[in-house]
Amino acid sequence: MKMIKLSNSHGLEFVAASGLYGFDGQGYRWKFWEWPSKWTGAIDKSLLTIVTKTLTYPPTRGNYRWYAPWRVVKLVSAEGETIPLLWGLLKPELVYGVANAVGLTGPGFERWLKKDYPIINRCGYKVIVSITGTEVECGRIARKLNELNNIVVIEFNASCPNVVSGLKNSNQIKATILRITEESDLPILIKISYAQKYVDIAKEVEGLIEGISFNSLPWYYVFSSPSPLGKYGGGAISGLVCRKFYKRMLSDLVGAGVRRPIIMPVWNYQDIKENFRLGASACSFGSVGFLYPGRPTEFIRQWREEEKAALKEKSID
Numbered sequence: 211m212k213m214i215k216l217s218n219s220h221g222l223e224f225v226a227a228s229g230l231y232g233f234d235g236q237g238y239r240w241k242f243w244e245w246p247s248k249w250t251g252a253i254d255k256s257l258l259t260i261v262t263k264t265l266t267y268p269p270t271r272g273n274y275r276w277y278a279p280w281r282v283v284k285l286v287s288a289e290g291e292t293i294p295l296l297w298g299l300l301k302p303e304l305v306y307g308v309a310n311a312v313g314l315t316g317p318g319f320e321r322w323l324k325k326d327y328p329i330i331n332r333c334g335y336k337v338i339v340s341i342t343g344t345e346v347e348c349g350r351i352a353r354k355l356n357e358l359n360n361i362v363v364i365e366f367n368a369s370c371p372n373v374v375s376g377l378k379n380s381n382q383i384k385a386t387i388l389r390i391t392e393e394s395d396l397p398i399l400i401k402i403s404y405a406q407k408y409v410d411i412a413k414e415v416e417g418l419i420e421g422i423s424f425n426s427l428p429w430y431y432v433f434s435s436p437s438p439l440g441k442y443g444g445g446a447i448s449g450l451v452c453r454k455f456y457k458r459m460l461s462d463l464v465g466a467g468v469r470r471p472i473i474m475p476v477w478n479y480q481d482i483k484e485n486f487r488l489g490a491s492a493c494s495f496g497s498v499g500f501l502y503p504g505r506p507t508e509f510i511r512q513w514r515e516e517e518k519a520a521l522k523e524k525s526i527d
């Protein structure tokens with residue numbers, strides 16, 4: 211069994227990527243196609259570790275509006291054409307990616323503490339909190355997170371592709387992570403993107419972090435056609451169309467001798483095996499869980515069954 215064993219003894223094998231289940235681990239009520247899976251137990255969140263949507267210290271308006279989420283979240287084909295949401299849900303095999311320009315829309319840390327953390331606590335989730343911001347802001351958040359029972363890891367989002375200032379250089383990133391380590395004993399993950407000098411960044415912070423996760427890519431890294439989110443700067447793209455970029459990142463990081471474990475995105479079931487074979491130590495579910503809400507649970511259950519069968523076979527031999 212592959213797994214990231216963290217310094218606080220929490221194990222990471224499967225992760226729900228930031229953005230999938232919102233700020234409180236519950237997800238979004240407007241995702242009506244998720245309702246049947248919720249009601250029938252086809253989503254079992256105990257099988258993975260949830261990463262919260264990225265939190266900033268001050269409240270942030272961003273581009274997302276709860277009454278019109280589809281303005282900033284689009285399903286796209288292999289060629290980058292927009293697929294209307296209902297059509298994509300009826301014919302998910304046409305969907306190869308999810309474009310989003312949500313940005314860092316959020317309630318701010320103080321409100322999250324009052325409104326969202328109690329839900330996490332009540333549900334008994336042990337979550338990874340994704341944070342971003344200046345050194346001072348991240349330090350403040352980290353100090354408080356350290357006191358909370360249901361937080362197992364801090365993920366520093368060093369790469370929000372929707373925010374220009376999100377693409378920080380490795381010195382700034384290192385300084386911010388150092389500040390987080392000064393304020394908290396929680397293990398730290400760093401989230402980086404193909405659009406950055408990801409090997410340099412990973413090398414720079416290697417001694418401070420316990421794992422690396424991958425963010426979506428800016429639209430124009432993947433498609434030459436205009437983005438349906440052009441008025442928001444193009445937005446970010448994730449999902450199957452990005453897999454070749456994630457694989458290149460993994461191969462470059464492993465090839466450069468980066469010593470920290472890597473959490474790699476999954477779209478199809480076979481990606482789990484391939485991720486581990488290529489050197490990843492854990493898997494994350496982002497866009498796939500957006501389009502097919504039951505898939506993360508289905509895949510993990512199937513993976514467990516296969517592991518059990520392999521173990522049984524081994525013991526017979």
Ligand SMILES: Cc1cc2nc3c(=O)[nH]c(=O)nc-3n(C[C@H](O)[C@H](O)[C@H](O)COP(=O)(O)O)c2cc1C
Binds near residue numbers: 263309
């Ligand atoms: C609608 C949406 C919102 C997202 N919000 C965040 C976020 O707040 N913070 C973050 O670090 N990543 C965010 N992501 C990126 C995912 O966490 C994940 O890293 C990315 O989608 C790549 O994985 P995938 O190809 O499996 O989707 C978001 C992705 C989507 C589709």
